Amino acid sequence: MTQQSHKMEKLLLLMVMIVSCCATPQDLSDKVFVFPRESKIDHVKLLTSQTKFNSVTFCLRFLTDLTRNYALFSLAVPSYNNGFLIFMTNSQGVIKVNALDEGDDFLSLALAPNTWHSMCTTWRSDNGLAQVWLDGKASIKRFIKAQPITGFPVTILGQEQDSLGGDFNEKQSFVGFITELHMWDYVLSSAEIDRYMKDGAFSPGNVFNWRALSYEMNGLALVEEESAVM
Template identity: 50%
Template structure:
């Protein structure tokens, strides 16, 4: 086998070091304060995978802020497990002002949610396995509580932009999200109403201990942009 010249050997070692370092760099959590994910077109590929070390939970709160002009069915938050494609979903239906929350493949529908197009909305959902109750909050307004399911959720994969019909895949373009999303947080407990109000109205709230927008571990697939949310004009 021929020997590389010294300069070539040095370059090969440098490239090897870069390849070894790349996965670690890609997995480093990022502070996305002041940023948003923009998904600019309808596809069955473009999405963001959010990574968490939590492998099991028996309660959850998910909060996010989003804007879209879609008047069809579309996903807002998709969490799947190996055995449950709809382990925890927040799904906007084509029915005016209807939002569905799925827990362990069981859906409940919350109506009259004032989900206006081309406007930013703060959306939160809570669930507790002990009671089996789920609740939705849109722009700080709480729904009634409804019963869905009550057992632990294990080995989650979280996707933004696409609805999982299988574990980490099975995307359907007709249910994809087009628009912008930011401030995604998830907790493995039910937030108090006061804490949800703080999320809705200010930035002074306890960040998620499962998913934290200020320290987010994520991978982008397809045409998804990380953009500034604020424009400063001189």
């Protein structure tokens, strides 16, 4: 990393710490993020001051009618635009997972349109293995990259980052609903993931917690009552 890049990362980290301190975590129980249009502007930025991830578990529930490619979750760090990325493709049953700009395809995980889906994705830096759970069914494990994610993260819902915090492409934007989002800096057990999938009692995310979430809304991204969209 160049001296200029190091200074920029420290500045970005300071900015997010200030924002995170000022942002009051919100309890979004019975709420839904709504992304109502194809756009290169609309997105939600999730706020955290954590700068190292040895492992990741990311879970959410979502509904969309899209049949094109779209980003479901995008975490970038200064050295990697795709620090951790979940990217849905228009290929039947193919979900792409990236860590540190490297990734693999998870196959035979077909999504029905206009249907609520529950998804969890795990990745470990010690052995580089990732796995996807969709509606209670687990994929095989695939190797991506064995290296921790380090650096100030910019975490975006609704868009895919081609540079840190920007260069969005409206043809990769998410349109639909997202709810019950959680992220942990460790790999959940299969029993915990199963409890999440079945809407049972589980330990909320220690990085992002839907019941105490710090975030920024941008563009036409909205928060609505779950009862208004179900």
